[in-house]
Amino acid sequence: MERGEKVLSLARKLEGELKPFCKRVEVAGSIRRHSEDPGDIDMVLIPKDKLSLEGFMATKGEFIGGGEHESTWKIDGVKVELYYTTKDEWGAELIAYSGKKGSNIGLRLVAKRKGMKLTQHGLFKNGKEIAGRTEHEIYKALGRRYKRPQNR
Numbered sequence: 001m002e003r004g005e006k007v008l009s010l011a012r013k014l015e016g017e018l019k020p021f022c023k024r025v026e027v028a029g030s031i032r033r034h035s036e037d038p039g040d041i042d043m044v045l046i047p048k049d050k051l052s053l054e055g056f057m058a059t060k061g062e063f064i065g066g067g068e069h070e071s072t073w074k075i076d077g078v079k080v081e082l083y084y085t086t087k088d089e090w091g092a093e094l095i096a097y098s099g100k101k102g103s104n105i106g107l108r109l110v111a112k113r114k115g116m117k118l119t120q121h122g123l124f125k126n127g128k129e130i131a132g133r134t135e136h137e138i139y140k141a142l143g144r145r146y147k148r149p150q151n152r
Contacts, residue, residue, distance in 0.1 A: 004037035096120035
């Protein structure tokens with residue numbers, strides 16, 4: 001099995017196995033952009049209980065590092081990044097961890113030119129969150145046409 005196939009297979013398997021520990025979980029990153037040969041796995045999730053989730057992950061592979069909002073694991077030689085979020089920040093987190101670096105920088109520059117700030121926590125104006133729950137909501141607030149992940 002080629003590495004890309006191995007990574008895709010592991011991502012699908014993990015997504016299913018993590019569902020009982022999460023209110024919501026979605027594979028992000030290069031896999032969500034439909035890259036031909038993904039080298040790692042990025043997942044955005046809303047944990048029900050972070051401690052239980054990380055306990056389960058410890059049975060799957062090695063903990064590399066992390067903090068309050070993310071953790072990194074090595075499973076079967078594949079780096080797995082988990083990004084923890086909330087329903088109010090879901091869309092912003094997916095944008096941050098699904099787009100290519102250049103695309104994300106471009107969106108942040110658009111926000112800045114409009115007097116806003118875009119982070120993985122949401123779109124803000126004068127310190128007040130104005131969008132973040134969905135990707136569509138953020139694109140609309142920026143006056144941009146929504147781009148599917150594979151077009152970012």
